[in-house]
Amino acid sequence: MIDICILGTCGMMPLPGRWLSCALVRNGSTLTLFDCGEGTQIPWKSLGWGFRQLGTICLSHMHADHVAGLPGVLFMVAHAGRTEPLHIYGPAGTSYIIEGLRRIAPELPYPIIIHEIKGYERFTLEGGLQATSAPAAHGIPCLAYRLDLARRPAFLAEKAKELGLPVQYWSKLQRGENIEYNGQDFHPAQVLGPPRRGISFAYITDTRPTNQLIELAQDVDLLLGESMYDTVDDLPLARTNAHMVSEETAGIAKAAGAHELVLTHFSPKIHDTRQAEKAARNVFPHTRAAKDGMVVTLDFPN
Known part of the structure; x- marks a missing residue:
């Protein structure tokens, strides 16, 4: 069983009542964080899952709304008493950005191990989760991720x-x-x-739709995907800024045979996410719009 908390749902900048898009995955006592925008530690603190068990951070790309919260989170993890290594995965340029951010968090009681990856790589996280990356199309190096938890026969x-x-x-x-x-x-x-189906989760944000992303999300139980724009009227903007409208993300979920789509990373101009949800459901009915603090639990089928 894994629990996924969508700590924030906003893209570009935090808003009153809506933190920047990021997700926290709990597998047993182990935590994995996907992206870390400004203020990430605040909704995390409200969640009550603790900080010490954070073993891995997976970063999609190096824009500020996905990485600027790292110093605060690193301090909270230190304050919680962690001494074990913390692994950070991200695309090319991750080491350079973290080196800059660490200048205001230079002394930590645990080592940080940075892994720069290109996509199409597999790596194992604490707690037995198997991670897979794929390149996203965002104009700068950007990654999408998939987690799989195997089930024993x-x-x-x-x-x-x-x-x-x-x-x-x-x-x-x-x-x-x-x-x-x-x-x-x-x-x-x-x-x-005989072998039994495990459970899986995909995290796809800040990208145009690609076949690689469909392949990454094949048969996932949950696809957490961006909805920067909520109407096809904004498709020119989505193309210019290398994002997706909600229907395009739904198209990935449908083509991949995902079991559920949860939309996140909404533009600050979107105040009511029901339009994005409705538009996506026209393509992929098993869609809902995320709310800050939403927790989704994925368990093995009976």
């Missing part, structure tokens, strides 16, 4: 009993380990069911 207790295996050996087989008992070797495949 079901343990077939009756099979284990038929093989005469004592209960104390079951957990090792369930974890995928081979065992030896009574002079015989036993393998997990002998007592495990």
